[in-house]
Amino acid sequence: MSNETHEKTGMSRRDFLGLASLGAAVISSLTVLAGTFRMFKANVRYEESTKFKIGKAEEFPAGTVKKLDDKGVFILSKDDGIYAISAICTHLGCIVNQVDWGFQCPCHGSRYNEHGKVIGGPAPRSLEWLEISEAVDGSLEVDTAKSVPVGTKLKLYA
Ligand code: FES
Known part of the structure; x- marks a missing residue:
């Protein structure tokens, strides 16, 4: 029977098994190599930081209201x-x-007073007050992941 197979395909069982083992060895080596190269790539997630700088304190004199649409934050200075x-x-x-009286949502009409407290509409909670702090380089930064109690302000001028 072996001779029949050899005659039909031109390859003996021994040759076939030899080629199959060689193929398996090549695939295993490539997998190990790929794993080794992957090891050198930093395993980090590239998510946008929740902390961002908004500028120096002198850019926010009392009365300033700045809306940062891309960050979804109002900066208010009193x-x-x-x-x-x-x-x-x-x-x-x-x-x-x-x-004039606070904040209003254009989508379904929720209304918030000047402190972000819900005064109407379907909103279930007040707007969050976010941590604002002074960075080492003197600029101000906001962290959208850290909420602070309503009324918490960073004093700019002592
Ligand atoms: S998303 Fe603001 S009221 Fe619905």
Whole structure:
């Protein structure tokens, strides 16, 4: 029978097994090599940081209101300090607008007072106040992952 196979395919069982083992060895070697190269690539996740700089304190004189649409944050400066309020509506996440009496969501009409407290609409929670601090280089930075109690302000001028 072996001779029949050899005659039909031109390859003996021994040759076939030899080639199969060689193929398996090559595939194993390539897998090990790929794993070795992968080891040198840093295993990091490239997510945007929740902390970002907003500029120097002198750029925020009392009365300043700055809306950072891309970050979803309002920066407000008063005589007694500077603070950050999330501009992300607590209903379904639209960006709220500042109005005379506070903030209003353009999506489903949630209304918040000037401190971000819900005063109407479907929003289940108040807007978050976010941590604002002074970085080592003197610029101010906001951390959207850290909320602070309502009324927490960073005093700019002692
Ligand atoms: S997302 Fe703001 S009210 Fe619905």
